[in-house]
Amino acid sequence: MTAGAHAGRRDPVxxxxxxxxxxGAVLGLVCMIGGVAAAVFDVRPMVVQSGSMSPAIPTGSLILAVEVPADQITEGDVVSVVDRNGTRITHRVTDRHAVATEGAGPVALTLQGDANEVPDAEPYVVVTADRVFAHVPHLGYLVAWASGPVGMFVLGGVAVALILSLVRRTPQRGGTGSALTPVIVAGAAALGIGGLWLHPSVRPAVTQAAFTDAPTVGVSFIAASVPAPVGAVGCTNGASFSNQITLSWPAVAGQTSRYQYRVEIYQAALLGGENTKLLHSYVLTGTSQVVHHSELNRDFLWSGTGNVVVYGTVDGTTWRSSDDLRRTIVVGLTGSGFRCS
Amino acid sequence: MSAHRAVSSPRRRFRIASVRLRLLLTLGLVLTPGVMGTYAAWTDTATVSGIELKTGTLDLAVGATAGDQLTGQGGTWNYTALSLTAMLPGESVAKPITVRNAGTTPLKYTAAASTTNNTLSPSLKLTVVANGTVGGSGSQATGNRTGSCTGGTPWVTAVPVSTTSGSSSFPAAAVVLQPGATTSICVLVALDGTAPNTMQNQTSTLNLVFHASQP
Known part of the structure; x- marks a missing residue:
């Protein structure tokens, strides 16, 4: 007897x-206290199914969140919201905008997983959101397993064994250990299976890569610019009594067939300054233009200096070159006084 | 011997009580995950029961005709064939983009277009047609390059793009692609015929972002 009792005390098993x-007792107490606290403070446990928040919150984490009003959510918080498809998304707040102008109205949250290169496509308009305040890596696997059929079976079996041990009458003398042994073995087996479960090599593929992907196609568009002729406007007097002159300018190379020259002849302002009165204008693709005195829309009895402006345009648009070529001509009262200056 | 028994007996009673208390407390350890598991929310994907989770990768690739670009996460592919320089008002360009699910799980995607600046973009008009036939005519020399998307399902038609237009996506209903599946879209970008003179020599980079996520 004594020997047996002594032997039992020293039995490593x-x-x-x-x-x-x-x-088990200590952890069980912690679990129960935590469970009561969670119920009291409305803590919402969640199991993270994806790695889109890794490495901060890896796949299989158990996260704990509490519901907070939207105005208490700031950028950088990790919140859990439900998108329009009913999918629960837990990502980090990268941007927030108040939808209502004042007060604690709804806010639009832009969320992005830490491992995602782009924010979620959908902004989430929320009045409240579950803000994550704690997470425990790997524990989500255990919780997931516990709520699955195998876990329910194993844990239920252990629970039944524990309850049977509790309600059982005091074990026979020296038999405490032997009465508990099946329970302990079952518990150890459950913990062992759970431990194996946590091991990545044995664990079933729970790691769903719920990443988003957002490839970008980049395309550049450059609008054309309209160049002006470079050089000087040439001018040739017509034959006597022809009442005309010929203006010419250098060609601009490499232009599309929509490129055109516009020639404008102004009445020079009396004291210099901006050209005001347009006497005549021409649009052409060639590089010379005959100007007849009779074409000019002169004021009655006006004669003096005419300003010639030549620049580039594009057919069918309002586009014109920023530069232009200029020269002056002499506009007489009659055609015989119409000369290059 | 008997002295030993006398000493051990209360200790043993205490021990049995201790064992029972610890058993009770251990019950909490066993039951808590089960209880928690039944009301723990699943986050990040659709709700599933138990642990029937799938493994896989989500990858959307794009390309001109084969969807051979941008495999893997994110990235930017410069589609030079769609780019246009020396654009005159009224000119346009249309090219195909093939969108391919290069991952192992089904995905859904929408697209959004935005520009890097707003200098030329006020006059750029974007048209996207799913399964549209790409056409083109004209030449730079004649200043009448014209692209066309015919047939198919228009997603957007001649919409302006800007730095902020990326917040609106198209099409209205996300396109679901099975692994390996592709969709071809015709993208047409035009410089508005009424583009003002100030648009000369301006440049804008248009980014078409394809947002892929799990269906």
């Missing part, structure tokens, strides 16, 4: 059982 039971 019993020591292990004792330690396991203590560990």
């Amino acid at each position: 019993r020591i292990v059982c004792d330690v396991l039971l203590w560990a």
Whole structure:
């Protein structure tokens, strides 16, 4: 007897059982306190199914969140919201805009997973959101497993065994260990399976890569610019009594067939300054233009200096070159006084 | 011997009580994950029961005709064939973009267009047609390059693009692509015929972002 009792005390199996039971008791107490606290403070546990928030929150984490009003959410918070498809998304707030102008109205949140290169396509308009305040890596796997059929079966079996041990009458003398042994073995087996589950090599592929992907196609568009002729406007007097002159300018190379020259002849302002009165204008693709005195829309009895402006345009548009070529001509009262200056 | 029994007996009673208390507390450890699991929300993907999760990769690739560009996460592909320089008002360009699911899980995507600046973009008009037939005519020399997207399903037609237009996406209903599947879209960009003189020599880079996520 004594020898048996002494032997039982030193039995390594019993020591292990004792330690396991203590560990189970302490962890169980923590779990129960945590569960009550969670119920009191409305803490929402969630299991992270994807790595889009890794490395901060890896796949399989158990995260704890509490509901907070939208006005308490700031950029950088990790919040959990439900998108329009009913999918729960837990990502980080990268931008927030108040929808209502004042007060604690709804806000539009832009969320982005830490591992995602772009924000979620959909902005989330929320009045409240579940803000994540804690996460425990890997624990989500255990919770997921526990809520699955196998986990339910194993945990249920252990629970039944524990309850049976509790309601059982005091074990026979010296039999405490032997009565507990099946329970401990079952518990150890459950923990062992759970531990194996946590090991990446054994664990079923729970890591769903719920990443987003946002490839970008970049395309550049450059509008054309309209150049002006470079050089000087040439001018040739017509034959006597022809009442005309010929203006010419250098060609601009490499232009599309929509490129045109516009020639404008102004009445020079009396004291210099801006050209005001347009006497005549021409649009052409060639590089010379005959100007007849009779074409000019002169004021009655006006004669003096005419300003010639030549620049580039594009057919069918209002586009014109920013530069132009200029020269002056002499506009007489009659055609015989119409000369290059 | 008997002295030993006398000493051990209360200790043993205490021990049995201790064992029972610890058993009770251990019950909490066993039950809590189960209870928590039944009301824990699943985050990041559609709700599933138990642990029937899938493994896979989500990858949207694009390209001119084969969807051979931008495999893997994100990235930017400069589609030079769609780019146009020395654009005159009224000119346009149309090219195909093939969107391919290069991952192993189904995906859904929408597209959004925005520009890097707003200098030329006020006069740029974007048209996107799913399964449209790409056409083109004219030449730079004649200043009448013209692209066309015929047939197919228009997603957007001659909409302006700007630095902020990326917040609106198209089409209205996201396109679902099975792994390996492709869709071809015709993208047409035109410089408005009424583009003002101030648009001369301006440049804008248009970014078409394809947002892919799980359906």
